[in-house]
Amino acid sequence: MIxxxxxxxxxxxxxxxxxxxxxxxxLTRHLFEATTHAQQxxxxxxxxxxxxxxxxxxxxxxxxxxxxxxxxLERIVDAGEADPTDAIDEIRRIGEWAESxxxx
Numbered sequence: 001m002i003x004x005x006x007x008x009x010x011x012x013x014x015x016x017x018x019x020x021x022x023x024x025x026x027l028t029r030h031l032f033e034a035t036t037h038a039q040q041x042x043x044x045x046x047x048x049x050x051x052x053x054x055x056x057x058x059x060x061x062x063x064x065x066x067x068x069x070x071x072x073l074e075r076i077v078d079a080g081e082a083d084p085t086d087a088i089d090e091i092r093r094i095g096e097w098a099e100s101x102x103x104x
Contacts, residue, residue: 012054019061059098
């Protein structure tokens, strides 16, 4: 498990490169879009949303068992073969836990 990084674009990029290197291009694209939108709207909201999204991602992915469970729950919901209520509730709890861990 990697330590929880600071909630900055550079620290999040470094963490994502360690725990999910295939997602770095997506992070980079999201950061570019957030920066462009922030400049166009003269608002920090797009950058805050970027940090929130990727900080939560890192908080979940740095615990392999939790990340695996989240993917399993997402498959249950996506399959649409069973009542997804319990899976959705657990997905929400995982997200809330991650947000609290990163202080959001």
